[in-house]
Amino acid sequence: MSVAVAKAKSNAARDVRARPHNLGFGLGLRPQHYRDILDNDPKVDWFEAISENYMVPGGQPLRMLEQIRERYPIVLHGVSMSIASTAPFEANYLKDLKSLADRFEPEFVSDHLCWTGVHGINLHDLLPVPYTREALDHVVARVQHVQDALQRPLALENVSSYVQYTHSEMSEWQFLSEMAQRTGCWLVLDVNNVFVSAFNHDFDAQEFLDGIPADRVVQFHLAGHEHATTHIIDTHDAMVCEEVWTLYRAAVERFGRVATIIERDDDIPPYDDLVAELSKARSMAEQVLAAPRKQAALS
Amino acid sequence: MTTKTAKRADVRAADAASRPSLADLQAEFQRAVLDGDEQILARLPANSRTTPDVLFGVYRNAYLGRLVEVARHEYPVLAAYLGDEIFNAELAAYYRAHPSRSPNARWAAYGLPDYLATAAIGADHPEVADLARLERALADAFDATDAPTLDLPALVEIAGASWDTLVFEPNPSAQLLELSSNAFAIWQAIKAETESPAAAKLGESQALFIWRQENSSRVRVMGSEEAMLWTEAVRGTTFGRLGELAATFDSLDAALRVAGYLKGWIETAALAAARQDASP
Numbered sequence: 001m002s003v004a005v006a007k008a009k010s011n012a013a014r015d016v017r018a019r020p021h022n023l024g025f026g027l028g029l030r031p032q033h034y035r036d037i038l039d040n041d042p043k044v045d046w047f048e049a050i051s052e053n054y055m056v057p058g059g060q061p062l063r064m065l066e067q068i069r070e071r072y073p074i075v076l077h078g079v080s081m082s083i084a085s086t087a088p089f090e091a092n093y094l095k096d097l098k099s100l101a102d103r104f105e106p107e108f109v110s111d112h113l114c115w116t117g118v119h120g121i122n123l124h125d126l127l128p129v130p131y132t133r134e135a136l137d138h139v140v141a142r143v144q145h146v147q148d149a150l151q152r153p154l155a156l157e158n159v160s161s162y163v164q165y166t167h168s169e170m171s172e173w174q175f176l177s178e179m180a181q182r183t184g185c186w187l188v189l190d191v192n193n194v195f196v197s198a199f200n201h202d203f204d205a206q207e208f209l210d211g212i213p214a215d216r217v218v219q220f221h222l223a224g225h226e227h228a229t230t231h232i233i234d235t236h237d238a239m240v241c242e243e244v245w246t247l248y249r250a251a252v253e254r255f256g257r258v259a260t261i262i263e264r265d266d267d268i269p270p271y272d273d274l275v276a277e278l279s280k281a282r283s284m285a286e287q288v289l290a291a292p293r294k295q296a297a298l299s
Numbered sequence: 300m301t302t303k304t305a306k307r308a309d310v311r312a313a314d315a316a317s318r319p320s321l322a323d324l325q326a327e328f329q330r331a332v333l334d335g336d337e338q339i340l341a342r343l344p345a346n347s348r349t350t351p352d353v354l355f356g357v358y359r360n361a362y363l364g365r366l367v368e369v370a371r372h373e374y375p376v377l378a379a380y381l382g383d384e385i386f387n388a389e390l391a392a393y394y395r396a397h398p399s400r401s402p403n404a405r406w407a408a409y410g411l412p413d414y415l416a417t418a419a420i421g422a423d424h425p426e427v428a429d430l431a432r433l434e435r436a437l438a439d440a441f442d443a444t445d446a447p448t449l450d451l452p453a454l455v456e457i458a459g460a461s462w463d464t465l466v467f468e469p470n471p472s473a474q475l476l477e478l479s480s481n482a483f484a485i486w487q488a489i490k491a492e493t494e495s496p497a498a499a500k501l502g503e504s505q506a507l508f509i510w511r512q513e514n515s516s517r518v519r520v521m522g523s524e525e526a527m528l529w530t531e532a533v534r535g536t537t538f539g540r541l542g543e544l545a546a547t548f549d550s551l552d553a554a555l556r557v558a559g560y561l562k563g564w565i566e567t568a569a570l571a572a573a574r575q576d577a578s579p
Contacts, residue, residue, distance in 0.1 A: 052402055052403045052404075053403075055402070055403065056403075056442040057442055057443055057444040057445075057471075058442065058443055058444040058445035058446075058471070059441050059442050059443060059445070059472075059511065059514065060441065060514035060515075062445070063445075063514065080402035080403070084321075085325065086321050086322040086325055087325075090402050093402050115325060117329060117399075118322070118325045118326055118329055119326070119329070120400050121329065121333075121398045121399065121400060122398075122399045122400060122401060122402060122404075122407075123329065123332055123333075123358075123362055123398075123399070124362075124365055124366060124369075124399060124404045124407065125332075125358060125361055125362065125365070127325075127328060127358070130321065130324060132318075132321070134320065134321050135321050138321055162354045162355070162357040162358065163343045163351060163354050163355050163358075164343070164344060165324070165342055165343065165344075166317075166342055166343065166344050167317065167318040167319075167342065200346055200354065201346060202346055202347050229348070230346070230348040230349035230353060231346065231348070231349060231353070231354055231357065233357055
């Protein structure tokens, strides 16, 4: 059976609301590494591709993704869905995203719990949502709309934030939990983002983890950041730091065996360096999972 | 209304006033990033170490910085030609006038060539907008729709015994660009890391042919006769008529020259298809 046929069969019978498979340990797909991946077939379980990089008419990126998809599972991870914006979805965005997903059959499609602009403008940033009832109802309706439009499992990620709003009525984790419970959407837990936001807003990162429903998390992100003394900036341009590794251990204890990637967006290192960092995540998770777990007691 | 009820109503009104709707909050936030409006700051708590304006500053600083960096990747030669200071200032002015309306940050500076042509810098330095036009054309070619490549055996089969009635379909990535300055020579020098020639306006505009071959964008100078014939070919002019048009340039060996151009287009994968002209 060819890869393409196997891929089509495996997806044909899937319930769009069914929990995505655990893909194992992967990397964010970056153009700098296309040749390393295609020439060496490295032992990485899967890749997360930035959706917008491939929402183009044609050319090399789509061909590279085609070749990589023939060998590896992928997830499409977007940055411009703007799920919490009060502006209508950008005219062709969901149509183009659906076409891309139909072509590449990702395990699921993900984006962020954030907004990126209003009045037709895109600020190209993952902007924070006020944790209010009004915002929650708005996001829930938009998530349901996207799930209907894409007809695929959708996961949303917690962002790093630098401000919160005085009129918020609940915590970020309460908002994420209720959003996931009301819509059936999945969660990407960015462990670095939890750490960054916990520092920036003086909350306990463990309380965040404990507040997220254990059965909704389908992926972890790990990344680096920049410490600016009074706050932390999520730069994705450095290796994962020790504090984030510690929080990752706690996340594995809480959520169990969950697909994990290292996400690097700037100062992209040689491919082998990222594979080595990923091996650290793999060993750490296996070590935690082999020990008696808090997660087992919770479930 | 009793005093107590009135007080409760006042409290509710004050509470509502301090709690903006989601739409109003997002509009305020966006104004604060784009225009430096400060209204949003009153709605943001400090953290235990610093003030809301420092925290909000992360969003303000990231906005232009991120877009300028993306533009530097889209227009690398222009950025090298202008140097960081001028490039950053021109891009900041561009984004002030044209905030991004695209989900892809790469396309946020799509209008830069047109902007530079009408900006103050464009009046004295036409090569600046021309460099931007060239780099945008190369980026367009990179992303253009995929299409099959017409090769010689396929062309011979389609032509059969009727070459004169052949019409051609270009590869979607192919485009012709007319530059009024020596921007291409400057572009080549910067790419080769050699000394750039002094900027100059050309007496006669230069035609550049830009297309994608083997996943890479390519550019070459196209002579005026070939550029005219390519433009005609793209419009659906038959191969026979292209020969007649070439003869108006120079009747000697016109058919041979047109055949040579066609061979070049085939060899560089600039054509997607050919067919026999069905028009009467």
